[in-house]
Amino acid sequence: MTSDDGHTDAAPRQARAIVIGGGIGGLTAALALHRTGWHVTVLERATALAPVGAGIALAPNAQRALDVVGLGDEIRSLAAWEGDGGLRTPAGRWLSRADPQRASERFGGTLVLLHRATLVGKLAAGLPDGAVRTATEGRLVDPGDPADPARPARVATPDGDLTAELVVGADGVRSAVRGALFPTHPGATYAGFTTWRLLVPPPARPFAPHETWGPGRLWGTHPFADGTVYAYAAAVTPAGGRAPDGDERAELRRLFGGWHHPVPAILDAAEPDGVLRHDVHDLADPLPAFHRGRVALLGDAAHAMAPTL
Missing domain, CATH: 3.30.9.30 (D-Amino Acid Oxidase; Chain A, domain 2)
Incomplete structure (x- = not known):
């Protein structure tokens, strides 16, 4: 038996995920979902995957996340490893010096540094052709109900509504997805x-x-x-x-x-x-939760923090 969307009982449709936001967090989530068998669509309102910013430092826990999506070793090979350095005064006096050996022993590695564009390009390259839709703004219409198979999440786009078993809101510090889930929250x-x-x-x-x-x-x-x-x-x-x-x-x-x-x-x-x-x-006021219905928030959309923390 074949359904209206062309899927048969013998070949059930893949679980669908929509990721709103094509930054580093959104692309990493999309790649992780793709590697576990999900059909993923990334909606990015910018006309290209051009990351804001210049460089990024990846701590060992972030590197382990890239290991999960198969990119850890490649990114480490392209990056500069944080070596001897430390903290200084404006006059140049060293207040403290970094010890890469001790940091590696304590945290399982040291910081690696690379261009944001390099990381974004590698993440996007791991997704199927057509998975990333640029110049496409996604607006959450219905968070859906995970207890009701007949009520998927619904996202409006300029080309029509999309439905999915999962929506990931990775749309940054001014997240519209967060605002739709928690409209009374004061925001960033x-x-x-x-x-x-x-x-x-x-x-x-x-x-x-x-x-x-x-x-x-x-x-x-x-x-x-x-x-x-x-x-x-x-x-x-x-x-x-x-x-x-x-x-x-x-x-x-x-x-x-x-x-x-x-x-x-x-x-x-x-x-x-x-x-x-x-x-x-x-987000000075924490959210009551990072999810609602079939929608989960990620990164700055969920817990935007100053980089000084």
């Missing part, structure tokens, strides 16, 4: 500081990765495996701020230009339009 609020991120070419003088703490300010610098330097900064500022004339590199020079080497050199090497600035938001 400003965490009190803003961040900048940038990439620069390999420097003439090598240096150890480090993070530097000053009053109300923070700077971090980490080389990638190809020598490119990933740098990030944070400062306590009012929400919604922008540099005069839009020159965020000049703003960073004002805030950090007098700090120790290699901070000024990195700022000199940065392209003026290559500096990303974003306010940091978190």
Whole structure:
């Protein structure tokens, strides 16, 4: 017997999952589901899988998650391993030094560093052709009922409604899926500081990765495996701020230009339009649950936290 959608009793339809959000978390969830036999559709409203940000550091637990989806060894081979480094003052004095050996013994590994785009590309490549639909916004209409096989979750798209046994809301800190599940929750609020991120070419003088703490300010610098330097900064500022004339590199020079080497050199090497600035938001009020019906929240949609935690 054949149903209206072409499936037969002898070959039951695959369980269907819809992932709303094509970032690192959403793609990892999609790949994990695909590898366990689910039919997965990823809905990403952006026109391409172009991750916001420059670099990402993966702790050993995150690397183990990539092991589950078959990418751990490949990502480790492409990444730079966090070596000797530590915490410094703005004048350059070392407050503490990292010990990769002890970190590996305690946590089962050390941080690895790579471009976000590299990780997103590898995750997307593991999915079937057509599984990721870009320029497609998904809106949760009905969370469904896992106790009722006749009531799947329903997601509206510009091309019509989709139904699934599972929906994963991986749509970030301003999650619309979270808002649909918990409409009375206040949502994300400003965490009190803003961040900048940038990439620069390999420097003439090598240096150890480090993070530097000053009053109300923070700077971090980490080389990638190809020598490119990933740098990030944070400062306590009012929400919604922008540099005069839009020159965020000049703003960073004002805030950090007098700090120790290699901070000024990195700022000199940065392209003026290559500096990303974003306010940091978190969920100060925790959600009552990370799921409802057939819908589960993931990542910032579920528990957005400041990166300083």
